[in-house]
Amino acid sequence: MIANYPLNTWYVAAFGDELGADGVVARRLLGTHVVLYRRSNGTVVALxxxxxxxxxxxxxxxxxxxLLVCGYHGCVYDGEGRLLRVPSQEYAPSNAAVRAYPVREDGAFVWIWLGDARAADLRPVPNSPWNLDAGYADTRETFRVEANYLLLHEHYLDLTNVFLMYPEAAPPGIEALPQLDEVHVSELSVAYARTLPRATLAEWEAEATGLPAETSCDRVEEGAFVSPGLHAQRYVIIPVEGERAYRLVRLQGFTPETDTATHVFLQLARDYETRRGIVADYLRAMFHRMAARDVEVLEAVQSRLDDDLLPRRDVNVKADRAAVRARRIAQSMVEEEAGLPVFD
Ligand code: FES
Known part of the structure; x- marks a missing residue:
C-alpha cells in the first residue's frame, strides 16, 4: 500500500521553543523515528x-x-549524524553515520524534509498566507490524533460542522454558514473565503475582543490548505461602527506520524488584546476544548474507516468543494513521487 502523504514536502517537526539548550525531542514523523535538538549556535539538528x-x-x-551520546554503549555522534567515537575502541568505523535531515526554522515552526534531500533546497517552507510578524501575540499547543492527516485537512476545510459541534461559538442569530464566497485552487494549494451575515457578538468574541456583546459586526472567515503539512485559517471580526478589525489566525502543522496518526502543531495568533494574558488563557482554553472534541470525532471516523473492509465511499456535498480539491492535490503529489500517471 502506498502511504497517502507525500515525502517531498516540508512538515512541521516541532515548535522552535520546544528545543532548548538541553535535552532532545523524539518524534515519529512520516513513519521515521527522529531525534531533534538545538546546538549552541542556535541551529536545529534532526537525526x-x-x-x-x-x-x-x-x-x-x-x-x-x-554532540549526542548513545545511552547503550556510548557511541558519540555529531550534528551531521557522523559517528565520531566508540568508547570501546580507538577509532570509529569510517563513514558510519545516522541520517541527518534538512531542517529550517521559520517563525514558530521547525520544519523537516524527510524525502529526497537533494530536492529540499528547491522548495521553500510553506508560509502563512497572513503576516504574523506585525503586532500579533500567540499561544501554541501540540497534540496527537489517531487519524489520517487528510481527515484533519478535510475537517477544517468544511466548518459547517461548527453549528452542531460548537453552537456556543456561533454568533447570535446565525444558524448555518453561508456558501463559500470563493474557492481558489492553485497547483499545490486550496483557499476559500466566506462572509457571514451581520450579527452581534458570541460570548467568546466579546470576552476576547473586549467589545460590548451588543456590538453589531460583520465577519470574514478564510481558510487554506497551504500544503500537505500546513493548514491556515483566519477569522476577522469587523465592527460596523468601529475603526479597526479583530483578526484571529489559527495555523496548524499537520505531520503524519503514520497513515493513521497525525501530530498537530497548533499556533493561535491574534492582533488584539495582545498584552492581556487573561485573553490568551481564555482563547487557549477554548480552542483546546474545541480541539479535544475535533480529536474525538476524527478518531471515531478513522476507527470506522479502519473497520470497514470496503474502500472509502463518501458522498460529497457542496460544502466539501475545498476538501475534495485538497485531497486531490495530496494524491497527485503522492502519485508523482511514485512515478504513477497523475489523473485530475
Ligand atoms: S546501541 Fe548505541 S552504542 Fe550500542
Missing amino acids: EDRCVHRAYPLSRGHRDGD
Missing part, C-alpha cells in the same frame, strides 16, 4: 533516532554539548 551500532534510540541517550 535518525536509531544508533548504527544496535539500533538503540539515540533520544534515550544524552547531550554532550553539541
Whole structure:
C-alpha cells in the first residue's frame, strides 16, 4: 500500500521553543523515528533516532554539548549524524553515520524534509498566507490524533460542522454558514473565503475582543490548505461602527506520524488584546476544548474507516468543494513521487 502523504514536502517537526539548550525531542514523523535538538549556535539538528551500532534510540541517550551520546554503549555522534567515537575502541568505523535531515526554522515552526534531500533546497517552507510578524501575540499547543492527516485537512476545510459541534461559538442569530464566497485552487494549494451575515457578538468574541456583546459586526472567515503539512485559517471580526478589525489566525502543522496518526502543531495568533494574558488563557482554553472534541470525532471516523473492509465511499456535498480539491492535490503529489500517471 502506498502511504497517502507525500515525502517531498516540508512538515512541521516541532515548535522552535520546544528545543532548548538541553535535552532532545523524539518524534515519529512520516513513519521515521527522529531525534531533534538545538546546538549552541542556535541551529536545529534532526537525526535518525536509531544508533548504527544496535539500533538503540539515540533520544534515550544524552547531550554532550553539541554532540549526542548513545545511552547503550556510548557511541558519540555529531550534528551531521557522523559517528565520531566508540568508547570501546580507538577509532570509529569510517563513514558510519545516522541520517541527518534538512531542517529550517521559520517563525514558530521547525520544519523537516524527510524525502529526497537533494530536492529540499528547491522548495521553500510553506508560509502563512497572513503576516504574523506585525503586532500579533500567540499561544501554541501540540497534540496527537489517531487519524489520517487528510481527515484533519478535510475537517477544517468544511466548518459547517461548527453549528452542531460548537453552537456556543456561533454568533447570535446565525444558524448555518453561508456558501463559500470563493474557492481558489492553485497547483499545490486550496483557499476559500466566506462572509457571514451581520450579527452581534458570541460570548467568546466579546470576552476576547473586549467589545460590548451588543456590538453589531460583520465577519470574514478564510481558510487554506497551504500544503500537505500546513493548514491556515483566519477569522476577522469587523465592527460596523468601529475603526479597526479583530483578526484571529489559527495555523496548524499537520505531520503524519503514520497513515493513521497525525501530530498537530497548533499556533493561535491574534492582533488584539495582545498584552492581556487573561485573553490568551481564555482563547487557549477554548480552542483546546474545541480541539479535544475535533480529536474525538476524527478518531471515531478513522476507527470506522479502519473497520470497514470496503474502500472509502463518501458522498460529497457542496460544502466539501475545498476538501475534495485538497485531497486531490495530496494524491497527485503522492502519485508523482511514485512515478504513477497523475489523473485530475
Ligand atoms: S546501541 Fe548505541 S552504542 Fe550500542
